Amino acid sequence: MIVYLAVSLTVLAQSARQQTTSTGKKISPTLFGLFFEDINYAADGGLYAEMIQNRSFEYSPADRREWHSLTSWEYITPVFSYGSLNVETNKPIHPNNPHYAVLTIEHVGQPGVGENSKIPENKGVPGVGIKNRGYDHMVVKAGEKYAFSLFACQLSATPVALTVSLQDPRGKILSESKLTVNSKDWNKYTATLTASERSDSTSLVILGTTQGKVGIDIVSLFPENTFKNRQNGLRADLAQLLADMKPAFIRFPGGCLAHGDGLGNMYRWKNTIGPIEQRVEQRNIWGYHQTAGLGYYEYFQFCEDIGAKPLPVLPAAVSCQNSGGTWRIGGTGQKAIPMDEMKDYIQEVLDLIEWANGSVSSTWGAKRAAAGHPKPFNLEFVGIGNEDKITPEFEERFKLIYDAVKAKHPEITVIGTVGPFPDGEDFTKGWKYANNLTVPMVDEHYYQQPDWFVRNQYRYDAYDRKQSHVYLGEYASWGNKLKNAISEAIYMTALERNGDVVDMASYAPLLAKKNHTQWKTDMIFFDNEKVCLTPNYYVQKLFTANQGDYYYDKIVSKNSKDSTLAASCVKDSKTGDIILKLVNGGTASQSMKIDLSAFKKLASQAEQVVIAGSAEAENTLENPQAIAPVQSKIKVSKSFQYNAPAMSLTVIRIKTQS
Structure with a gap:
């Protein structure tokens, strides 16, 4: 009873x-959304469906001390072939992509001939080449097709024949295709590889099978079955899980990733659009490499594909205060773009809005159209800054950016920032500054224990509705047990109750790859084949997929x-x-x-x-x-x-x- x-x-x-x-x-009809940051290998090796690691030979010790241009690649000379492998920079495909591999094939062995016929190494396809195992090995499935491509140029007097194959750990060929590099210019070569059987430890092998010399760059392998079958697309299962949540918006690309580890490591959106071979790869603030293959075009496209509003976050012309390894000493590494460079930086922000919303006759709208999207992306929100320390340098630069956007694009809602904590000096100073400028919305962040969320469920009841509204851009309780998720659910009912002042909210972080997790609490864990949906994911999905606009x-x-x-x-x-x-x-x-x-x-x-x-x-x-x-x-x-x-x-x- x-x-x-x-x-x-x-x-x-x-x-x-x-x-x-x-x-x-x-209340806000865009209350619950998603936040994506390339942490925990969430992009490369994760949501971004590229299967080849270090595809452009751009890894370096700047990414990780032990890394170099040939990290993840193995030089191979099967069947007693011999030659050499080098990395060069004198004739790159594009200045933004300076490194490429040079394969010299001096001798191609002959399998099963003479005195070596019974030696195991004298079996298989002969040649001089390279092998890539991807991100923690590649998984291929029987009957599924994989889109292979590479850029190559002929560096010898005669063309060079290449054999491309998928191989299991024993060297069994699961699929094979042949190409001939016959141009002195960089050209793109493609093939479709259909796996004959399943293998969860697959390698891609490229062999030069005739004498000669060839340059190789941007070696790529995608499953044909990407989300919405997009080229340069997203891993279908992970993307579908996000689509199933029906988020009102997606915030990207970070997080600390956005303002970066020092000025040279800021995420600059223009470096992430256009042809893949022209994008700028760089070190990730979380300690690995980002190809920019999942760039602004792909983020906007994904938002459109699942009916979510895009919410890009741009640096407020200052780097992360934790730059330079200051995470443990209070964060004193914030650097600011020099004032004589601010005019160009402000134009970069304005150019983003034109790229997203401008007509095809505008300079940046034409670039969007050239990429395959003539219709505007209907951008409504732009975040400026992320968890920044509220210093005079930050305040001066934020105001310049905010005033410029407000003057030229009053239709755009600018979202400010009030530091990384739910209270304290930066929180207080940030709120005061935002209200003085009448910034329409500010981005609060906090990660707390479950009982904090229970105790603070009435936090926003007392917020002044006449001042800046709230975007709760990052929040989570520390853990992925059911008690964590339920504490968040209690808090989310309060966000709905206060949906007239809390305009947006998004859990963080979103994705975490097995053996590459840098953060204690995440929504979805995954490896190259499986996914684990946490209780937190289910709670978030029930709120995002069941949003309302009246409380x-x-x-x-x-x-x-x-x-x-x-x-x-x-x-x-x-x-x-x-x-x-x-x-x-x-x-x-x-x-x-x-x-x-x-x-x-x-x-x-x-x-x-x-x-x-x-x-x-x-x-x-x-x-x-x-x-x-x-x-x-x-x-x-x-x-x-x-x-x-x-x-x-x-x-x-x-x-x-x-």
């Missing part, structure tokens, strides 16, 4: 600013003495659906009373999704289903009671009858 706790019943939120139950309070007060009642109980009620005005989110972060089931008398023509049966389990439960790549949502139907009426399981989130979606 369900017993309703009649003692100390309260409504979920008490605020003089909220409207009456019958009309609802209009209703006095719908759900609960025991006011229990801070682990929370709920919200929103309406999706596009569908007419009423959406209840009921959270119980306690150790025992609890009853809540739902009063839907304010709504008309409600269906008597609703969709219900429940996430529940042990507080310490978590999913892993080895056991990815320890926690999973359970879908069912539930009967509803104008007034009913719901018994929320211990440690649970329940979402009830009720349709209105036509």
